Each structure stands twice: as C-alpha cells, then as structure tokens.
Amino acid sequence: MARGESRPPSFVGTPEAAVRDLSSELSDLTLDSEEGLRKFQRGEIYDDDLEWYRLVPPEARQVLSSSEVQRQSILFEIIKSEKDYVSDLETLQEVFIEPIVNTLAVPEFRVRGFIQEVFFNLDKILEHHKRMLGALFERQRDQHPLIQSLSDIILDNSLLFQDDYEDYIKHYPLAEARHRSELRRNSRYQYLLQQCSLAPRVRKRDLITFLSRPVTRLPRLLLLLENAKKYTEPDHPDMETIPLLIGILKDFIRSTQPGIAASEDKVKYWNLCESLIYQKGEIIDLDLYDESRSLRFQGPLSRRYKSNMDLHWADLHVALLDNYMLLLKPEARSSTVMKHHVVSRPIPLEYLRLGAFDGPPENRKEKAEDGSGILDRVRSRYRQMYPFTIYHASSKMSRRYTLYAGSEAARQKWYDALDEALGIRQVRQESNMLFAPHIINEGFFKHAALVAPYGLAAHYTGRVNAATELSFRKVLSVPNPTSMVALPAAGKLFVLHEDGLCSYSLDMLARAALGLIDSRKVDASRETIAGDVLFFRAGRVGNRFMVLYGQKSFLQVYLYALEVVSNADANHPRWSTSGVSSFRSFGDPLVIPKDTYNITVLSRRIVICSEKGISVADPANLSLGVKSTHLPDFSGSDLSLPMAGLKVRCAACKPLGIVRCPNSEELLVVYDELGCYMDKHGVPTRASGYLRWETKAVSYAHRGDYLMLISPEFIEVRTVHTGKLVQVLEGADMRRIDVGLLSPDKDSAQGTTLIAMRGREEQGLVADRILELVETSELRTPRVSDVPGQWEDFDIL
Known part of the structure; x- marks a missing residue:
C-alpha cells in the first residue's frame, strides 16, 4: 500500500484491545475537536454542524473503514437525538x-386536573432521560471520537423507564382528546397557545407535536439501533447487547398497541357522549362516565318511517355501549362539530332482545348522483338494504x-357485536348483583295452571298472596288472606x-310452628280489629307502633289509626276505646277517596294514593283532615311550560307512593310509569324533569339508596x-x-323484600317460588338522614 493512503484499522488480538489501540492512535488527532465537543454538549453549535464528521479531524476519519464511519455517525445521532428529546421535554x-x-x-x-390529564407523567419521563443523557455525554467525553459502545447505557435505562412509558403511551389518546376539547371551547387557552408558539425554542411546532x-421516541431509538447493528463487526461486543436491546424495545412497543387502541376507543366514546342531545324534560342517567363504560360498536343504519301514507328512509347513527343501545340522528353543526339527537329512548341491554337477522334485502330508492344529462339527473337508482329486528x-x-344495514357483511357485524355485548352484559350483571335473589321456599305452594286437574285439588294450596318473615308451616286457617304483617x-x-x-x-304463633303448643291456642289469641277492611298497613310511625286501615262504609271509605299498646297497659280503661284491648284509637277517622289503593308513611305523615292523586294526613290528628290534596304541587304550571308538561304526564299515570332521597331534602314521587322529584313543600324540582321506567310498575319497595320497581315480568332496581x-x-x-309494612323496623337496618313468582309446572300444577332480595353490597354506616328527627320528611304548606 502506498505511503499516505488511508487504510482500514488492523485488529490484532481481541476486539477490545484493537479498539483501545485505535483510540490511542487517534488521540493525538482530536485535540482540536475537544472544544467542538464541549460546544455540542452545551448546545452552542448550529444545526448544520451537528454531525459526527464535523467534530472529527479528517485524519481521524481516514484511518477508519467506511462501515465504522457509518457506525460512529449513528452513535453520534443517538446522542444528538437524545439531547434534542430532552430539550423538547424541557421546552x-x-x-x-x-x-x-x-x-x-x-x-x-380545574387547572390541576387538566395538567394531569394532558401532560400526565411527562415529568417522570424527563427525569429518566436527563439521567441517560448525562451518562451518554460522559461516555462521549471519555471516548470521543471513537465511541466503543452506547448499548449498555441504553439497556440499563430502558429497564428503568418502561413502566412510565407504558403509562404515558396508553394514556396519550386521552391526553390529546382533552387538549383538543379545551382548545375548541376555551378562547383563553387558544390565545395562550398562540403566544407560546412564538417562543424561539418552539420553532412553530404545536402542542400536539410535543405531546x-x-x-415516537422509542420507535426512533429502535430504528437507530437497528441501523447501528448493520455496521457493527460480527465480533464486536455490541453484537450481543444490541440484539437484546432491540428485542426488548420491540416487545415493549408491541405490548403498548392494545393500550393505545383502548384509549383511542375511549376517546371515540367520549366524543360520542359529548355530542348527545336528549329530548327535553326527561332525566336520563346512562352512567356514561363510569370507569367501566365502553363503546362496543357503532355505525350507520337506516329506518323506514310511514308519513302521509308513504314510506321514507331516515339515516341514523347507532351506538352500542356496554350498557345501552342508542339510536341517534346525526346533525353536522360545523365542519368539525357533529351532534347526535337521541331520537328514541335508549334501550338498556338488560331489556334488549334480538329478532330476525335473515330477512331478504329490500330496495331503497335514491336519486342518481352521477350522469350529466337531464334524464340522468332525474333517474332513480335502487340500493339493497339488509333488515334486522331488535325489540x-x-x-x-x-x-x-327494524333497522337496515348497507350490506350483508355489515348486518352480520351488527349481529356479532350485539350478541357479544348482550352475553358480556349478562355475565357481568349476574356476577355483580346488587340484590341477589335468595330462594326461601319452592314447591310447597301450588296452584292450578288453568283448571285444577281432577284428583289433584288436595295437592295445591293456592297462589301466594302475602308473606312475612316467618317459617313456612301451616299454623292458621283463615279464608283467602290477602296481606299480612309481623311486628x-x-x-x-x-x-x-x-x-x-x-x-x-306472635309468640303463640311461633310456639305452634315449632309444635310446642296446639294451633287452637293461636286462634284463642285472635283479636278482630274491623270488618269490611279494604287494606291495612302496620309498622312504626315515629316512636309508636301503629295500625292504619281503610274501612268501607255506606258511600264512604274511612281511614282509622290505632296504636299498639303493651300488655301492661292493655287493661287501662282510657286505652280501650277501639273495642280491642291491645289497641287504642288515634284521633277520629278520616274520610278518604273511595278508590284509595295504597298508603305509606314518611316519618309523621301519611301518604294516601288514589286514582285522583296523592293526599297527605297526620296520623296523630286524623280529625284535622287532609292538608294537601294535590301532590306534587302544580300551582305554578301556568307560568312554566316544563311544569305544565310534567303535570300532564303525571295525570295520565297511577301514583304508587313517595320516598325520600338520601342526603337530600328532595322527595321522589313514584308513579307506575315514571317518577319526579319535589321539595318538602311539594313543588317540583330539577326543572320539572321526570324519570321514565322501562317497565310499568305494579308496586315498589324502598331499600336505602335504591328503589325497586316491581312488575309481573321484571324488577328494576334504580338509585x-x-x-x-x-x-x-x-x-x-x-x-x-x-x-303492608309501613317502614322497616329500626332494629333491622335495611328491611326485607319478599317476592313470589311462577316456578316450575308439573301435571297441570304451578309451584310458586318465594324469594328474598338480599342486598350484597358492603354494610354502610348510617347516614345523617337516617337519624330520626334530623328533618321532617316534608311539611306541606
């Protein structure tokens, strides 16, 4: 080889020794580049000079092979890109x-929450990379211009920052969505970002680029390492470390993809939630912002409507959540904002059923959009639509x-999505029941399915009409009982x-049930309170045990109130005015509507439900009569359209009772088809909004924070x-x-709810199943509102 020609380095012995010898050989050639290196690390070099070869004397480059020059340039690029990355995070x-x-x-x-949502854990990532950049700079100062390896530094730090990166990358779509949402609605925020973009360090980049x-940092780093591997000699120590590091980064990047997809789905879901426009008046709590909510599937579907004896098509956007199905009408209010009107009441998945999905396609008539001639513009075309039914x-x-998809494949996708969503919802509901049905008795009570089969009449007891918390053994023989209450x-x-x-x-009854005494002694303890009784309620009213009953008289129905007295006081002459020694009358009887079908008690007031509406009376002073005959109080409906609309809706429904809202002075009026809120004076609240039940209730039960609406086929549990x-x-x-129980006994915190339902059928006989609905949630400490005397339930003015 001629003198003066450049030659590749000659490696003799181990690669480590060769690198040390070459570094020593180059040391005399790099004295002038030390200042350039210090300027580079301090950020004092122009961008055009930020290349490895610009910081290394030509003599140093000439003694290296072309592949080693490429490798050193890539290692320098790793350090430079790390320096730029840290600078951007600091910016x-x-x-x-x-x-x-x-x-x-x-x-x-809300600024603290906003910072947390948008910038998340960037501060932790910045600390990781400050530490790694410091180690890279130190290696560069020690070995410049011929750096032996950087992979050990990157490997050590990558094991430390993976968890924080995973959290940030999975959260990123949510951060971007939160920023964009604030940008759309907050002009102050828009102005601030405009001012921030003027800073020289920003270089006209927007916030999304920085976020x-x-x-993008780890994929970029992975690409640089893969390129460095291409130019690394087979016997170099990096050929063991770099593949290991590449594998770690690839696996990590791959593992974050599902998290990113889930976050993007969450963003789509949030955008949908923010776009919803509900019908006025109705209060709908879809529980949209619960952590477990998700958007299972969405897409365009069509419906056919009959109008003026003709059918026309309407395009919908249908969203399938994990708890509801929404039929929406899209409305583009601008080029960037899409709103969705809820055109039909959302369907809970618990009530959603699938009909036929195999109907033949139907033709949809549309105007042709292409063609230049007059006939082309008026000529119609037909598009096949594939129907399916839900109900x-x-x-x-x-x-x-009946909804229509644009293709058979789209219809099948909807079926798969609906079937999967319904299955998942059912499993989740069954494994997380708030009130679990506990079977108390099954098979003992039997009645005829239609007509009692010949020869089997002795085997059935009749349909269960009433029960209380007692064992199921026959101890009384009374004709056609309709209700019973144990105190x-x-x-x-x-x-x-x-x-x-x-x-x-009750003591005699229990003894007879255990076989300790003859059942005739139970009959001997009987006290007849009244005849011609339409209904009764018994329980605690304030500090007294009371019996309230409605008795039919000539052309009138009277409400009576009796107090249960102890055995020690039963013989007191002043307390036997009712004619029954265990009870004393409480005021004079009250005339109530003849069509009264239910009464409840809230603290010191009797709520009387009839076909005409709701009335209120004081059980201690029935002679004072009813204080208010119209609840809720719609006297202001002439001046309020929402209240007028609520008045019309309530008039068409059957009132069932009133319950108190927890931790509030509001009351919920329960009708068979809806509910509404009022204050303790009876005036509607919440802008005269109303709740609509999914099923028409026959009765209800109030259990703490929850309301059970009971119909023959469904029981809805609502907050x-x-x-x-x-x-x-x-x-x-x-x-x-x-x-029949006025309210749960104060010694039994939550009370109980007993349900009878149709069980199995054998040989023409139906066996009733008796269930107790048992609350499965954690025991709760008493609320302030549970303490007697904190506030009167209501005081109608």
Missing part, C-alpha cells in the same frame, strides 16, 4: 405547562325496531282476609337520587308479597 415544561399553571387560561378550580414526542323485552310491540317488637301478627282484619300473638338503572331481574308472574 414543554417551561414554555407550555408553567404558563398554563400560572395564568387563568384554564380556570383555577407525541414520547410516543324491548317489556314493550315488545311498541318498542320494536316482632310489638309481638303481633296482622292478617287481612275475607272476614276482616285480625291480629294474633333514588338519580334514577340510574343498576339491576334488572326477570321472571314470570312476579309480585311483592310482603306489602
């Missing part, structure tokens, strides 16, 4: 985050929908049957405070059989 902190915190661009009460830097289980005909603290069992209202000794649907139980011929 993000100093130019964007700090001004947002220190100004009023985002209101003070996405951690998402509401409680309104099979009135809420039955253990008062020692009484009340039974209403065709002969009237009677009471029995009292918002009306949110939390559980649905399905059955046949379901009915509440423990009706």
